Amino acid sequence: MTSVNSIIITPVIPETAIALGFRTGDRGTHTSRTIMLSELRCLLESVPPEASHDDYLRAIREDNILGKRTSSNRDQTAQRLTELYALDPAVTLFRLLRRFWNSESSAGGGRPLLAILCVLSRDPLLRATAGPVLGLDPGDEFPRLLVVETLREELGMRMNDATIDKVARNAASSWTQSGHLAGRVFKRRARVAATPLAVAYALLLGYLLGQRGKRLFHTLWVKALDASENELVSLAGEAKRLGILDLKHSGDVTEVGFPHLLTRQELELSHGTD
Numbered sequence: 001m002t003s004v005n006s007i008i009i010t011p012v013i014p015e016t017a018i019a020l021g022f023r024t025g026d027r028g029t030h031t032s033r034t035i036m037l038s039e040l041r042c043l044l045e046s047v048p049p050e051a052s053h054d055d056y057l058r059a060i061r062e063d064n065i066l067g068k069r070t071s072s073n074r075d076q077t078a079q080r081l082t083e084l085y086a087l088d089p090a091v092t093l094f095r096l097l098r099r100f101w102n103s104e105s106s107a108g109g110g111r112p113l114l115a116i117l118c119v120l121s122r123d124p125l126l127r128a129t130a131g132p133v134l135g136l137d138p139g140d141e142f143p144r145l146l147v148v149e150t151l152r153e154e155l156g157m158r159m160n161d162a163t164i165d166k167v168a169r170n171a172a173s174s175w176t177q178s179g180h181l182a183g184r185v186f187k188r189r190a191r192v193a194a195t196p197l198a199v200a201y202a203l204l205l206g207y208l209l210g211q212r213g214k215r216l217f218h219t220l221w222v223k224a225l226d227a228s229e230n231e232l233v234s235l236a237g238e239a240k241r242l243g244i245l246d247l248k249h250s251g252d253v254t255e256v257g258f259p260h261l262l263t264r265q266e267l268e269l270s271h272g273t274d
Contacts, residue, residue: 012209013209014209014210016269016270016271017208017209017269017270019269020091020092020093020208020266020269020270021086021091021092021093021094021121021122022093022121022122022208022209023083023121023122023123023124024124025124026124026154026155026158027124027125028083028123028124028125028126028167029080029083029084029119029123029125030123030125030126030167030170030171030174031125031159031163031166031167031170032080032166032170033080033084033170034170034171034173034174034177035084035115035116035119035126035174035177035178036077036080036081036084037112037115037177037178039066039077039081040081040084040085040115041111042065042066043056043059043060043065043066043081043087044098044101046059046065047059047065049098049099049102050089051089052088052089053086053087053088053089053090056078056081056087056088057078057082057087060074060077060078060081061074061075061078083122083123084118084119084122084123085097085115085118085119085122086122092208092262092266093118093121093122093205093208094118096201096204096261097114097115097118097201099261100114100197100198100200100201101114103197103242104195104197104198105195108193108195109179109192109193109195110195110197110198112177112178112179113178113179113192113194113195113198113201113224113225114197114198114201115177115178116174116175116177116178116180116224117198117201117202117205117221117224118201119174120220120221120224121205121221124154125151125167125171126171126174127220128150128151128154128155129147129150129151129167129168129171129175130220130223130224131150132146132147132150133147133171133175133180133181133189134180134220134223134224136189137189138188138189138190138191139188139189140188140189141186141187141188141189142172142175142181142186142187142188142189144168144172147168147171147172148164148165148168151164151167151168152164172187175187178192178224179192179193180192180224180226191226192224192225192226193226194225194226194227194231194232194235195235196235196236196238196239196242196244197239197242197244198225199222199225199227199232199235199236199239200236200239200244200245201221202219202221202222202224202225203216203217203221203222203236203245203256204245204258204261205219205221206219206221206222207256207257207258207270208266208269208270209270210270210271212255212256213253213254213255213256214252214254216254216256217229217232217233217254233247233249233254236249236256237249243260244258244260244261245257245258245261246258246259
């Protein structure tokens with residue numbers, strides 16, 4: 001695999017980032033669900049970009065656009081999708097996800113990458129499995145035992161073995177939906193193909209957490225794109241040409257900004273660390 005770098009900045013999520021849509025703690029949706037990519041696709045295809053949070057919930061619960069058989073299933077689906085993605089344009093992470101999703105090709109792998117990047121920001125359980133999965137070389141088998149052990153170390157005694165095992169299975173499915181794993185029974189590491197919009201979203205997530213300069217190219221979210229730093233800079237350059245971000249890259253100096261995407265309040269909440 002073409003690694004971003006041997007050093008990955010551990011995602012420290014400050015209290016201020018919660019207001020932007022990040023989530024912390026020892027609970028997560030992967031105790032019962034995956035990233036629910038097919039439901040997200042259907043929902044975003046059916047609900048207009050200008051929709052409110054209530055519009056998304058109404059589409060799931062009342063219009064039943066996801067085809068759930070019972071009202072309880074519809075309610076649970078709405079709750080889980082909200083946990084994973086917020087489904088609220090007032091939440092920074094979802095507003096930007098929706099903007100990039102609309103511009104990303106529906107035929108390629110960009111949208112699954114946007115989904116996994118968002119959920120890595122909002123589900124601590126999936127985030128805990130990232131190291132064992134992203135550290136694999138292409139063709140390596142999914143290290144279920146390592147993932148279980150990593151979850152056990154992260155969670156301590158707060159979850160029993162059966163629940164931890166279920167989280168590991170759901171995480172394997174999520175990483176398969178995003179393209180990082182391949183196979184039905186025996187899952188093996190696959191290399192994803194980053195897109196300019198996925199790179200922009202990954203950089204933006206790090207930016208919201210206060211990373212700046214070259215440190216933006218070494219976060220967990222960027223690592224999830226399976227690209228070298230040169231490839232990332234090139235794709236960021238394409239995002240710049242699309243008017244998504246500002247980029248200055250010369251020698252050892254790299255500056256990235258998002259003046260057209262973030263509000264003043266969001267910029268204040270994502271104060272940088274040089």
